[in-house]
Amino acid sequence: MARKKVDRTQDEIREYPCYSIEQVASYIGVPKRTLRNWVTGYSYQTRHAMKRANPVITPADPENNLLSFYNLAEAQVLAATRERNIGLRRIRHTVEYMREVLQEERPLLRCVFETSGQDIFLQNISGKNLRNPLNVSKFGQYGFRSILKKYLSRIERDANGNPTRVYPLKAGARSAKRNIVIHPFVSAGKPSLAESGIMVEAIWKRKKAGETVKTLAKDFRLKPSEIKAAINYYAA
Secondary structure (H helix, E strand, O other): OOOOOOOOOHHHHHHOOOEOHHHHHHHHOOOHHHHHHHHHOEEEEOOOOEEEEOOOOOOOEOOOOEEOHHHHHHHHHHOHHHHHOOOHHHHHHHHHHHHHHHOOOOHHHHEEEEEEOOEEEEEEEOOEEEEEEEEHHHHHHHOHHHHHHHHHHHEEEOOOOOEEEEOOOOOOOOOOOOOEEEOOOOHHHOOEEOOOOOEHHHHHHHHHOOOOHHHHHHHHOOOHHHHHHHHHHHHO
8 A cells, every 4th residue: 555645844845853963063064072062961970970952953853863944044154163263162052142142042033133233133033023132142142143143144034033044154265156056945055056946976986086166157057156166065
């Protein structure tokens, strides 16, 4: 008997645990150990005893440490901490403070921030506009303003404030253009070229096999600049 097809909603697809820690680390350009610490927490020594730090990201499948598209979006925001050399403990304190103030378990995912001059305001949470926008620039002592300011434009959201697309920005990438996108409904959620939807991995494998940019551009019917963007993304 044929298995009955199960149609998932968009939210369910974005919540579905489909990425390993290794995959997400590769997509957004952070070390696997760093991402694992964000997802599983870690132990550290104090003057008196060993303590356990809680995770900053709650994985979609905690038992197997599998991540969803939503988890990937959270990790993309946190990726900026490595560029700024901001300690994970400080970031955790900031996130925990926002959870207490906003009563939102996953503020990195569900909160929508906007900028005004040098200040950053929280305008919307879980699809609801705040009567008095919260100025999160006061978290500057934790470096949170510098993180958000750079990465706000890299995540697109729907009317409910949930991420719909992530434009990964790897440390060391040659270009900050939004050429590469991770879309949960395109190329099985793997990085693809933003305009054509062609999976970046397919281009990279053929380039590694020795094919030229000119040949790849002709075969995929793309501009050479798009082929180079895909190659540079993997090279970064």
